[in-house]
Amino acid sequence: MKRTIVIFGTISVVVILLFQVSKFSLMNTQGFSDVFLIISGILFIALGYFITKLFYARKHTNSIQEIDIKRIKELNISKQELKVLGLMSDGLSNNEIAETLFITENTVKSHVSKILSKLNAKRRTEAIKIGRDLNII
Amino acid sequence: MKRTIVIFGTISVVVILLFQVSKFSLMNTQGFSDVFLIISGILFIALGYFITKLFYARKHTNSIQEIDIKRIKELNISKQELKVLGLMSDGLSNNEIAETLFITENTVKSHVSKILSKLNAKRRTEAIKIGRDLNII
DNA sequence: CTCAAAATCATACTTTCGAGTGAGTTTGGA
């Protein structure tokens, strides 16, 4: 929110300055109005470019969405459990996960069971879906 | 590619027209230069906005990516198989998928088997991952 | 240091998945 205010304030100032500069430039140098018009035009286009880019950048980061650490803590999911969940969503079997993490399959199974109960899922596929929806993976 | 040429051509024409209009407007009506400056400034900003939006829109559709029908046909995946794959990725069991599609679990199993072989996956979780990566789901 | 949480592993048991095979029915396009 603070950032929004700062950005809009800056943009407003820049816009006003641009208008003032281009107005006086045009009034004082009648013969070179072409050049100044082009320059101010380019500046305005650039301004539009940056404004638009700003909004799209914000949207973009929202739609890509990073891992929600807060929610992981809320769900009381541990580091190792999270790793297992990630590997599950990569399509690995319990045995493959065990080999990847250098632990036994039994241990993986106990991790998986805990993940399922914490995410309130009946199957690993459901856990994957829930994990994705919650931006945990 | 054709679209790109058309778009750039249009943009070029619009830019030139804008310059001409604003130039003559300014030269002929000295007293109202403020109004015309503002209008032309807004127009240029709008232009920058649309140009930027155009580029971002293209990027955006690429990153969000809709279902790749072409690839589905390439992989020879049928309608029903695709439905099953979708329900799998929603975390449903074979039995639940059967109830959803009003078919028996045996039929679901045969669909799943075909999906796995077509996607070259060893497990349903892997099929889900591959399907996501290929923008099939 | 201490203690709870996390991580590790095991064993026994149930359920779900998936492979393989075979076969009958629908359907959409040539």
Next chain:
DNA sequence: TCCAAACTCACTCGAAAGTATGATTTTGAG
């Protein structure tokens, strides 16, 4: 109309996944 592909279903068997319980070791925060 005819046929291949899609869809349907069944049965068996082995593999993978998941449950339940219990126990030991590590670890990290206070």
